[in-house]
Amino acid sequence: MVKKVALITGGASGMGLAVAEALAARTNEEWDLHLVDLSTDNLTKATSLLENTHAHQANVADYASLVAAFESAWSKSGRLDFVFANAGIAEKDNFYEEHALDAPPPPPNGLVIDVNYTAVVNTSWLAFHYFRKSQAKHGRENNDAALVMTASCGGLYPAEFGPMYSGAKAGVIHFNRAITVAYHHAGIRTFTVCPSIVRTRLLSEEEWGSLPESFMTPMETVVNAVVKVVDGGDIEDAKGKKVAGKDNWGLTVELFGKNFYFRDGVEYCDESMKTMAMSTGMKAQLERIGKPKAEGEHGAWGGNADKV
Numbered sequence: 001m002v003k004k005v006a007l008i009t010g011g012a013s014g015m016g017l018a019v020a021e022a023l024a025a026r027t028n029e030e031w032d033l034h035l036v037d038l039s040t041d042n043l044t045k046a047t048s049l050l051e052n053t054h055a056h057q058a059n060v061a062d063y064a065s066l067v068a069a070f071e072s073a074w075s076k077s078g079r080l081d082f083v084f085a086n087a088g089i090a091e092k093d094n095f096y097e098e099h100a101l102d103a104p105p106p107p108p109n110g111l112v113i114d115v116n117y118t119a120v121v122n123t124s125w126l127a128f129h130y131f132r133k134s135q136a137k138h139g140r141e142n143n144d145a146a147l148v149m150t151a152s153c154g155g156l157y158p159a160e161f162g163p164m165y166s167g168a169k170a171g172v173i174h175f176n177r178a179i180t181v182a183y184h185h186a187g188i189r190t191f192t193v194c195p196s197i198v199r200t201r202l203l204s205e206e207e208w209g210s211l212p213e214s215f216m217t218p219m220e221t222v223v224n225a226v227v228k229v230v231d232g233g234d235i236e237d238a239k240g241k242k243v244a245g246k247d248n249w250g251l252t253v254e255l256f257g258k259n260f261y262f263r264d265g266v267e268y269c270d271e272s273m274k275t276m277a278m279s280t281g282m283k284a285q286l287e288r289i290g291k292p293k294a295e296g297e298h299g300a301w302g303g304n305a306d307k308v
Helices: 014-024 040-049 063-077 111-138 163-185 205-209 219-231 271-279 282-289
Strands: 004-009 031-037 053-057 082-085 145-150 188-195 252-256 259-262
Touching (some): 004 111, 014 040, 014 219, 031 063, 063 111
Parallel strands (some): 082 145
């Protein structure tokens, strides 16, 4: 049995740890788990509870720190099968704070964008690199690479009390839709999951207590959705929408309560816009350039990247 390898940011608590625990508990396959987190205390607790688990203390908002985590994971395991770009923080500052009008205000605290969007972009960028290294070493047919990004229902619907958080999560959803064709062409399946309110450490107990239980999404819903898209194969949402295994990539998966739902992008304004967008998109370009050459010969795009 080949031991698969996962790297999970925000992996020492909340949704990241729950997914790690689910993978560690599997009996039909074995996983090496690399948990990336800012908290050394949480990492120590998590690795003490799970077998085949490695801790990487890192600040995902710092690119060099994130690179060091990927490098360390690669040096220990020598392959990569699943990356969960999951680290996130809540927006605590008041974006609507009023300042004295005699001078320009200070800049808003952009950390929520750095962690919830920029770090996801950087994690996805690095995942592409290390997935390719894994395919070169083990063969593309032996490396069903999957990248899952954590967005939020606040990226689908405006979250007025956290506009920077909402914008960052919307960016993650659209970012995935933009990269998924190219990544799939390179043998990497990408997804975004968009949970509603999940009880994690992002809020205090007092803050959680102000929310009715009917608003909550159980952690089990998150784990179920993430594991199903990583596993591949046929999948069906709560409304009966079915996705065949060959199409199980690029999905935006909304999570609410005990259910998950596949969410399509916005509709085209008219048929001319649809024709323009589709004819200039990457799928159309791929049909023109044909199948890629062997990996390592001219890259994943077969030497035609300049035409895309």
